[in-house]
Amino acid sequence: MTLFRQINSLLFGLFLIVMISLVYFQFTQARDFMNRQMESDLNNTMTSLGLMLQPHVETGDLVSAETLVNVIFEGGFYRRVTLKWLADGKEQTWENPVKIEGVPQWLIDLDVFGVQKKQSTITSGWMQLATLEVEAHPALGYQQLWRVMNDTVMILSLLFILSVFIIRFRLNLILKPLHDIARQAKEIGQRKFGEAIDTPKTSELKDLVDAVNSMSGQLKQVFTSLDQEVNELKYDKLVDQVSTLPNRQYLSAQINNWLNEPGYGALILASFDWLDDIHSKYGYQGRDQIIKVLSARLKEELPDIAEGVIARITNTEFAFLLTKAEHHQVETYLQTLIRIINQEITKAGCIANTRFSLGVSQRIADMQPSDLLSQSDNALQQARKEGKVSHWIDAEQPQKFNREQWRSKLLEAINNNDFTFQWQAVNNMQSDAIMQRELYCRLNIEDKVINASEFMPFIELLSLGGQLDRCLLAAIEKQNFVSITNEPIAINLTHDSLQEPDFVPWLQEFLSRSQYASLMLFEIPESALIGSFEQCHKLAEVIRLNGAKIGIDHCGRQMGSLDYLQKIQPHYIKLDQSFAFYEKLDHGNEMCRALVNIAKGLNIEVIITGIEDKEQLQHFTSLRVDGYQGYISAPEAPIL
DSSP states (O other), X not given: OOHHHHHHHHHHHHHHHHHHHHHHHHHHHHHHHHHHHHHHHHHHHHHHHHHHHHHHHHHTOHHHHHHHHHHHHTTSOEEEEEEEETTTOOEEEEEOOOOOTTSOHHHHHTTSSOOOEEEXXXXXXXXXXXXXXXXXXXXXXXXXXHHHHHHHXXXXXXXXXXXXXXXXXXXXXHHHHHHHHHHHHHHHHTTOOOOOOOOOSOHHHHHHHHHHHHHHHHHHHHHHHHHHHHHHHHHHHHBOTTTOSBOHHHHHHHHHHHHTSSOBOEEEEEEETHHHHHXXXXXXXXXXXXXXXXXXXXXXXGGGTSEEEEEEOSSSEEEEEEEEOOHHHHHHHHHHHHHHHHHHHHHTTOOTTOSEEEEEEEOOTTOOHHHHHHHHHHHHHHHHHHXXXXXXXXXXXXXXXXXXXXXXXXXXXXXTTOEEEEEEEEEETTTOOEEEEEEEEEEEETTEEEOHXXXXXXXXXXXXXXXXXXXXXXXXXXXXXXXXXXXXXXXXOOHHHHHOTTHHHHHHHHHHHOTTGGGEEEEEEHHHHHHTHHHHHHHHHHHHHTTOEEEEEEETOSSSOOTHHHHHOOSEEEEOTHHHHHHTTTOHHHHHHHHHHHHXXXXXXXXXXXXXXXXXXXXXXXXXXXXXXXXXXXXXXXXO
């Protein structure tokens, strides 16, 4: 029971006891008063009636005596009057049945007043003439008692209701700081640090509120410092200090990640020999200033054309990795890049379309990072050799289908649920027990199994991700994948689903009717979370409220802040494969450890990905990660 209810119940009980006591006191006082009043009236009536009857009894005037008694009796205040003549023993009785109007029967049944009667003897000198007995009627007593008690209870009830509202209002005001402290403590337990609590006027609570505010502020500062540490490490290790663009190491890791996942795009290597001319004329300071201006324009204009990474890999060489770009987008990107370069060359006092070269190559299936870099470098050297601004090695491999054919084939496969599945285990770092299984899908198209690496680029190009996710979840539910294993199943959501407003209500309905929601894990890529935070936040709330869990995939890949972890509060994160790549460069553990500290401080499980063998896994044993994943345990088909 809450403190508010306890105090409220105590005050309610005390007030009820006081009210009952007042009602009982008023009841007894009113009863005793009415008893005395009826007794006094009865004595007065006996005295006056006896005196009035005496002369008529002496003369034996029976009619006059009866008249006097009738006058008294018809007043209704007496229940029975008995007159007995002692001379001949004749007895006359007048009775009035107990009929009390306006008083509940249960009060009458209590017999509060009992029987009140008086008896006297009418004499003449020393001679006894008759006996007179009068019994009081309790109607007046009950009516007066009921009126008094009714008024008393009504007034006390009104006072009680008014007091309850006043007490509740005052208790809410008095206990508001305690409610705020409880809420703040709960949020601190969930690693959420909101605004400071207002200092209350109550002196006993003031110190407590100040202590909670101080604790919350210090913890918030700790996590802010950890986030800043990760950003500083990334900036120090992965960012070129002059241009503030990613460096060669970051680019290499992103190329490795990109080629290990389904995707499409191109790599452009650029050699800006004109920067050497600037260096010769104005020194390194003049060159660096031009590099800063050029980099700022590249970051401002190029991302609007195609998603990708812009990096400075040497003093005069830049690289442009287009991670999601079709052939025509690469052409537009290249043209815009050439325009920007020429404008900056002209501003620097050099001749346009001279002293720079661009080499372009597109991604093809089963391409290795070394192949892509070598191909782009060959294109760059060919451009230099031919004296051209750019050279494009057209390495497009023949496609099975054109875009419209892909659309038709994919829609047919999705609508017919032509899926086959594999899953990959995520193992516990300490015990090697399976923590979860990540599910992958393949499509059956024209009686052939098509891997995700081949069809997912077209899913993204054709914006079919939301439709694919709906059908996949329905197929998972229908084939009972969750029920055949005791481990949770991780499901990757596409960017399309995360950006569709209709997907959140659909998922809410799906999870509400699923009996396996508690074993479902939904993974959101970090890039989608940063790009569409509000939509992802709504999705996370729906997932959490329905008993499922949420994870962040590719965590740490982007260069931005990790404050979204505190806002989303995922159940686990999967570190990007680049951390396994950076580990080979002897600074992966440093950045990884800082990120793990942030997650652990927020009570989030951490899974390292991209682990290929036991030797590589050994490098991460000193970290406090919870699990690991990679081709150290290859994907396998579920056993149905």
